[in-house]
Amino acid sequence: MTDTSVHTNGNATSSDWIDRFYHVDQILDRPGPRTDPSFLAGDEVKDFLRNKCKILVIGAGGLGCEILANLALTGFKDIHVIDMDTIDISNLNRQFLFRPADVGKPKAIVASEFIMNRVAGVKVTPYYGRIQDKDDDYYMQFNLVICGLDSVEARRWINATLVNLVDPENPESLKPLIDGGTEGFKGQARVILPTVSSCYECSLDMLNKPTAFPICTIANTPRLPEHCIEWASVLEWPRVHGDKKLDTDDPEHIGWLYTIAAARAKEFKIEGVTWSLTQGVVKNVIPAIASTNAIVAASCCNEAFKIATSSAAYLNNYFMLIGTEGVYSYTFEHEKREHCPVCGGESLEISVNREWTVERLIEMLTETQNIQIKKPSLSTPAKPIYFQSPPQLEEATRPNLEKKVSELVPDGGEVTVTASTLPFSLSLLITYT
Amino acid sequence: MTIPSQGSLEAQDIEVATTALQSQPDNKTRRYDRQLRLWAATGQSALESSRVLVISGSATSTSILKNLVLPGIGHFTILDHESVSPADAGNNFFLEGLRSIGKPRADEAVRLLSELNDGVEGKADKRTLESILESEPEWLTSFTLVIAHNIHPLLLGKLSSLLWNDSTYPPLMVVRSAGFLAEFFIQFHEHTIIESHSETAPSLRIDKPFPALREHALSLDFATMDPTEHGHIPYVVILVRVLEDWKKAHDGNPPKTYDEKKEFKKGILALKLKPDEENFDEAEAQAYRCFTETKVPSEISALFEDPVISPESLSQNPSPFFHLLSALKEFTIQSESHTLPLTSTLPDMKSDTKSYIHLQRLYKLRAEEEKQAFKSYVRAPVDDALVDSFVKNAHALQVLRGEQWGAFDADKKALGSPIEVSFGTATALLVTPKGLLIHLSLSALSSLNTREPGVLLTVEALRAEVQAIIGEGVVLPDELEEVIGELVRAPTAELPNTAAFLGGMVAQEAIKMITKQYIPVKGYCVVDLIETWTGVVNA
Numbered sequence: 001m002t003d004t005s006v007h008t009n010g011n012a013t014s015s016d017w018i019d020r021f022y023h024v025d026q027i028l029d030r031p032g033p034r035t036d037p038s039f040l041a042g043d044e045v046k047d048f049l050r051n052k053c054k055i056l057v058i059g060a061g062g063l064g065c066e067i068l069a070n071l072a073l074t075g076f077k078d079i080h081v082i083d084m085d086t087i088d089i090s091n092l093n094r095q096f097l098f099r100p101a102d103v104g105k106p107k108a109i110v111a112s113e114f115i116m117n118r119v120a121g122v123k124v125t126p127y128y129g130r131i132q133d134k135d136d137d138y139y140m141q142f143n144l145v146i147c148g149l150d151s152v153e154a155r156r157w158i159n160a161t162l163v164n165l166v167d168p169e170n171p172e173s174l175k176p177l178i179d180g181g182t183e184g185f186k187g188q189a190r191v192i193l194p195t196v197s198s199c200y201e202c203s204l205d206m207l208n209k210p211t212a213f214p215i216c217t218i219a220n221t222p223r224l225p226e227h228c229i230e231w232a233s234v235l236e237w238p239r240v241h242g243d244k245k246l247d248t249d250d251p252e253h254i255g256w257l258y259t260i261a262a263a264r265a266k267e268f269k270i271e272g273v274t275w276s277l278t279q280g281v282v283k284n285v286i287p288a289i290a291s292t293n294a295i296v297a298a299s300c301c302n303e304a305f306k307i308a309t310s311s312a313a314y315l316n317n318y319f320m321l322i323g324t325e326g327v328y329s330y331t332f333e334h335e336k337r338e339h340c341p342v343c344g345g346e347s348l349e350i351s352v353n354r355e356w357t358v359e360r361l362i363e364m365l366t367e368t369q370n371i372q373i374k375k376p377s378l379s380t381p382a383k384p385i386y387f388q389s390p391p392q393l394e395e396a397t398r399p400n401l402e403k404k405v406s407e408l409v410p411d412g413g414e415v416t417v418t419a420s421t422l423p424f425s426l427s428l429l430i431t432y433t
Numbered sequence: 434m435t436i437p438s439q440g441s442l443e444a445q446d447i448e449v450a451t452t453a454l455q456s457q458p459d460n461k462t463r464r465y466d467r468q469l470r471l472w473a474a475t476g477q478s479a480l481e482s483s484r485v486l487v488i489s490g491s492a493t494s495t496s497i498l499k500n501l502v503l504p505g506i507g508h509f510t511i512l513d514h515e516s517v518s519p520a521d522a523g524n525n526f527f528l529e530g531l532r533s534i535g536k537p538r539a540d541e542a543v544r545l546l547s548e549l550n551d552g553v554e555g556k557a558d559k560r561t562l563e564s565i566l567e568s569e570p571e572w573l574t575s576f577t578l579v580i581a582h583n584i585h586p587l588l589l590g591k592l593s594s595l596l597w598n599d600s601t602y603p604p605l606m607v608v609r610s611a612g613f614l615a616e617f618f619i620q621f622h623e624h625t626i627i628e629s630h631s632e633t634a635p636s637l638r639i640d641k642p643f644p645a646l647r648e649h650a651l652s653l654d655f656a657t658m659d660p661t662e663h664g665h666i667p668y669v670v671i672l673v674r675v676l677e678d679w680k681k682a683h684d685g686n687p688p689k690t691y692d693e694k695k696e697f698k699k700g701i702l703a704l705k706l707k708p709d710e711e712n713f714d715e716a717e718a719q720a721y722r723c724f725t726e727t728k729v730p731s732e733i734s735a736l737f738e739d740p741v742i743s744p745e746s747l748s749q750n751p752s753p754f755f756h757l758l759s760a761l762k763e764f765t766i767q768s769e770s771h772t773l774p775l776t777s778t779l780p781d782m783k784s785d786t787k788s789y790i791h792l793q794r795l796y797k798l799r800a801e802e803e804k805q806a807f808k809s810y811v812r813a814p815v816d817d818a819l820v821d822s823f824v825k826n827a828h829a830l831q832v833l834r835g836e837q838w839g840a841f842d843a844d845k846k847a848l849g850s851p852i853e854v855s856f857g858t859a860t861a862l863l864v865t866p867k868g869l870l871i872h873l874s875l876s877a878l879s880s881l882n883t884r885e886p887g888v889l890l891t892v893e894a895l896r897a898e899v900q901a902i903i904g905e906g907v908v909l910p911d912e913l914e915e916v917i918g919e920l921v922r923a924p925t926a927e928l929p930n931t932a933a934f935l936g937g938m939v940a941q942e943a944i945k946m947i948t949k950q951y952i953p954v955k956g957y958c959v960v961d962l963i964e965t966w967t968g969v970v971n972a
Contacts, residue, residue, distance in 0.1 A: 262454055291504075291936075326953070
């Protein structure tokens with residue numbers, strides 16, 4: 001990247017050369033047998049793709065790096081990217097826009113600069129921060145959104161935001177969301193048309209349950225090296241360090257946990273506590289490789305290209321890949337969930353035991369596969385039941401935790417559940433058994 | 434690298450294993466952390482000693498290489514005599530746009546790919562494949578794997594025959610693409626896998642307990658023991674005990690009928706002293722383990738029939754895998770239980786530390802004993818770490834046998850038959866019609882481009898060519914029109930997304946071939962990026 005003078009020009013076609021799009025234009029110049037009649041072959045579609053279409057990429061990590069490169073090569077020229085992370089050495093085995101000298105720098109910024117240097121005439125606008133920092137007007141400016149995230153929470157947030165954005169009077173308000181995800185040799189890509197097709201929240205029950213070890217096992221009957229590591233991080237760290245926050249990216253912190261876990265393992269004659277396992281357990285490390293990310297990111301970008309140009313039919317609506325045993329993939333239509341709290345618009349009916357306390361109900365909301373709300377706040381149309389924050393309200397409502405739900409909510413009564421991490425509220429209709 | 438291999442920890446003394454503290458991993462281990470969790474140090478070292486040849490510096494080729502350079506193969510060579518064209522500069526991320534036009538494509542691609550990883554050696558070779566095949570074919574033996582993208586079918590034919598006909602030559606991956614459609618194929622004779630990373634766990638052999646386990650289970654007095662201890666007996670011990678008692682009362686037979694199984698489960702729950710003893714609930718849920726006899730899994734006993742392990746063949750075969758397989762067969766015949774050697778991996782279960790660790794210890798000791806017994810049947814010098822790994826993965830060993838590139842297209846009986854009837858042979862046209870159409874259409878495209886270079890491609894010409902390959906009289910489904918229509922639309926288009934998708938797919942399979950871990954695809958893997966699906970033809 002020695003000479004950047006030709007490349008900083010974001011003004012569309014002035015940096016193009018003859019035959020630059022020789023390959024892509026074979027698709028854009030004429031329809032194929034499975035192309036929708038609305039396809040405007042030739043200059044019109046090229047002009048839209050290269051001069052008008054604005055696309056947002058969420059995440060500049062394993063999938064994000066790949067997505068940015070693919071979009072740039074296919075002819076998207078106005079790309080925005082959001083990422084709140086900085087580059088870590090463990091990213092370098094797959095996040096190919098980063099070099100060892102970039103460690104510590106913001107991913108969104110380094111990735112944008114790399115793409116603009118490599119692919120002429122492409123403008124990439126980075127935002128180093130959280131997706132939650134941006135408002136509806138910001139999201140409204142894009143034609144498409146592609147997500148390459150590793151967080152369920154962030155996906156739920158953007159999904160709900162884009163569903164809320166839909167205004168039936170304004171077709172432009174419907175922003176197709178293309179979501180990719182990987183874990184080791186497995187991955188998936190999907191197309192979500194907010195309010196029209198199954199949304200991210202609709203498929204929440206497809207997620208694997210996170211491994212959780214009961215606290216009594218950790219405290220009293222450890223059997224596995226993981227139990228010793230959890231003991232060190234969940235019980236010993238706060239006991240010894242008080243309010244000091246555990247930073248799982250700090251090697252000294254990991255080292256401390258490892259030493260403590262290893263000592264406990266020795267005491268109980270448990271084998272297998274290693275540095276790598278300690279880090280894996282406390283950071284919940286998910287294996288990640290370049291090849292799987294390449295497949296899933298390519299699939300996402302291919303859908304974005306087809307949707308933006310109408311040059312071919314697009315994925316309806318879920319592609320799942322398992323690469324551990326041969327190449328196995330499954331393409332299917334995920335159905336909308338009837339009572340989806342995000343795109344279904346109806347209350348969720350749940351029946352609870354008449355003896356249950358509010359605390360038990362909260363526990364159930366946290367654990368239930370298709371709800372999974374961390375730290376929910378509850379209220380009836382008339383009054384708060386329990387609020388996680390602000391502290392005064394938390395304190396005021398705390399005594400309700402011990403009370404029976406049936407004392408506070410009538411049979412068939414409504415409870416509204418909110419959480420700071422989610423831009424929507426869930427409405428429950430409570431019946432008793 | 435400071436990662437201990439999985440086997441070495443077990444071999445260490447417990448004191449050493451629990452006290453030798455590691456320091457923070459070095460930079461290389463940290464860099465590769467997310468992949469080491471998949472293929473460990475053994476896989477990484479296989480990658481690092483591999484040498485990969487990629488023929489052509491196309492966008493697809495560089496996408497494949499990117500995904501091999503990042504995880505750290507040892508060496509790659511790009512064989513390409515072309516200069517960068519304006520079209521190349523527009524669709525290949527490992528070229529620098531206008532600045533690369535006119536320069537040798539191999540040089541530019543190698544330079545930019547090499548920036549991804551200092552630990553990988555890259556080389557540009559600007560000779561033609563033709564000249565190498567003619568004057569220096571043995572040069573190809575210096576590679577672990579050869580990958581060829583969209584090369585001329587006549588050259589591909591020569592290359593694949595050369596690599597197929599002599600076992601000292603490496604496997605070949607053939608990749609073809611046009612527009613939204615693509616396929617790839619791995620040509621190899623034989624591929625053996627020890628670490629297949631199967632999700633099936635080996636048997637705990639509850640129905641055939643080894644003596645120490647049986648004694649332990651029988652020594653416990655469930656009725657009079659301390660109640661806390663009772664609530665922590667591991668389910669394995671409960672099941673061994675209940676099954677032994679059951680057999681005594683049923684002429685040595687396990688529960689067989691539905692009613693017996695139900696009664697057996699009821700018997701487990703009846704042993705509870707308190708309703709909240711979760712270990713007994715777990716035992717009930719795991720009771721199925723008592724119902725079917727632990728035998729050598731059928732996939733493994735099928736391997737025992739392989740002629741390769743007959744004494745005559747074995748004396749000619751230097752492969753440690755087959756010597757170990759032969760020893761495994763001998764072990765299963767000689768061992769009392771006629772099972773595979775026991776593995777020491779015990780899943781977690783409701784229990785207290787003492788009972789669990791004790792049980793784990795019993796399994797470890799027995800596994801070690803059986804491993805020693807197994808070793809006594811190994812008649813060739815084999816590295817200890819390999820023996821450990823082999824025994825540990827004995828339940829999921831894999832032997833794959835492949836075929837030559839193009840053999841399928843020449844086998845009309847395998848492709849389709851004039852009258853597709855359900856009781857006929859399972860032709861590819863019957864089993865995987867959509868996938869076969871993509872494969873045949875790509876074959877047809879390739880041969881038409883060669884025979885009539887420069888002539889405008891037509892749907893009619895492609896259809897006729899597909900018909901010629903599959904045979905006259907075979908009725909082709911209507912879906913063929915969708916496939917060939919798409920090829921006529923974009924016969925020479927190498928789309929960036931298709932290239933990136935293939936880049937991931939092919940690299941993934943290359944990694945499996947090189948590391949000999951996980952299971953690579955067999956047959957022609959076809960890709961349709963319009964409806965977004967993949968399939969395997971002639972698996």
